[in-house]
Amino acid sequence: MAEQPRGRRPKPKGKPSGGSNRGYEPPRPQRARHQERAAEPAASAAPRTPGDAPAGSIDPELLVYGRHPVREAVRGRRKVLRLHATPAALADIGPEVLDALRADGGTVTEVAESRALDALAGTYDHQGAVAETNPFAYLNLEQLLTRARKTGTEPLIFCLDQVTDPHNLGAIARVADASGATGILVPEHRSARVTGAAVKASAGALEHVLVARCTNLADAIKETKGNTIWAYAATEHGTRDYSEVDLAGGTLLILGAEGPGIRPRVLSMCDEQVRIPMAGQVASLNVATVAAILGFEAVRQRRAAASS
Numbered sequence: 001m002a003e004q005p006r007g008r009r010p011k012p013k014g015k016p017s018g019g020s021n022r023g024y025e026p027p028r029p030q031r032a033r034h035q036e037r038a039a040e041p042a043a044s045a046a047p048r049t050p051g052d053a054p055a056g057s058i059d060p061e062l063l064v065y066g067r068h069p070v071r072e073a074v075r076g077r078r079k080v081l082r083l084h085a086t087p088a089a090l091a092d093i094g095p096e097v098l099d100a101l102r103a104d105g106g107t108v109t110e111v112a113e114s115r116a117l118d119a120l121a122g123t124y125d126h127q128g129a130v131a132e133t134n135p136f137a138y139l140n141l142e143q144l145l146t147r148a149r150k151t152g153t154e155p156l157i158f159c160l161d162q163v164t165d166p167h168n169l170g171a172i173a174r175v176a177d178a179s180g181a182t183g184i185l186v187p188e189h190r191s192a193r194v195t196g197a198a199v200k201a202s203a204g205a206l207e208h209v210l211v212a213r214c215t216n217l218a219d220a221i222k223e224t225k226g227n228t229i230w231a232y233a234a235t236e237h238g239t240r241d242y243s244e245v246d247l248a249g250g251t252l253l254i255l256g257a258e259g260p261g262i263r264p265r266v267l268s269m270c271d272e273q274v275r276i277p278m279a280g281q282v283a284s285l286n287v288a289t290v291a292a293i294l295g296f297e298a299v300r301q302r303r304a305a306a307s308s
Helices: 030-039 067-075 087-093 095-103 114-121 141-151 166-179 196-201 217-224 264-268 287-307
Strands: 063-065 080-085 107-110 129-133 156-161 183-187 211-214 229-234 250-256 272-275
Touching: 063 067, 063 114, 063 196, 067 080, 067 087, 067 095, 067 129, 067 196, 080 087, 080 095, 080 114, 087 095, 087 107, 087 129, 095 107, 114 129, 141 156, 141 183, 141 211, 141 217, 156 166, 156 217, 156 287, 166 183, 166 196, 166 287, 183 217, 211 217, 217 229, 217 250, 217 264, 229 287, 250 264, 250 287
Parallel strands: 080 107, 156 183, 156 250, 183 211, 229 250, 229 272
Antiparallel strands: 063 129, 080 129
16 A cells, blocks of 8 residues: 555545645534433433422421521520521521520521521421421410400400311411411311421411410300300301401401311301302402401401590
């Protein structure tokens, strides 16, 4: 075979005629490039969803998460034992709150990344702040009534029947706090409890609202109502509109979950069923929305009575 001249390359096949072939390399097939890219792993992780949340390592009833709920927990009645938070969350919570937490014997642990708190809280909705607390202090119904007597106000108590969703409990607690209600009464069984999810849904209001538990809701209503306290159940079959009944005096507002509603025996213990007029195609409202409508109607009537 004849020796090629030194420093020269053979002309590659497929090279267009004309011009220099110095440094020329055939292009890689486009299809091959696409195939190589498809084989590479994704650079970023798949988006997290609530359904993918890990199981929490803290009892949900000893947990508060979210920046505002943690702030309210420090200001509230129960003790915050430990706070785990990112630098951004600590800055948002504020030095005054952190100083108050430490002064009460709590500890603060800075966590570099928010993802490190996912397993601790059992949710991605913690906003970089997770607190461990003492158990929530439930009261009984008599203690709620005593509180109303001490403050010189007529009782206004939300009585929840078969409300098992902690988000609904939290939303109702937010209404109770805003409307100045005496508190909330729930059965010991088949009812949502004060958990981290409930406190988060309440924006921290559950750290200030009184919650009482009873063994039997129907019996509790029967024993409480009388000449000065009336029990009204909110149902779609109410005999009168909610604005037509007297909510200025002592009031028990009985509310049920959207699906199950209020149980028959609980209904039988109420003085009256009231309805909210509905003009649309959907025949029901969320229980927290019902609580807001009735609760602030009570506020309106009481202010009117006080100014007359």
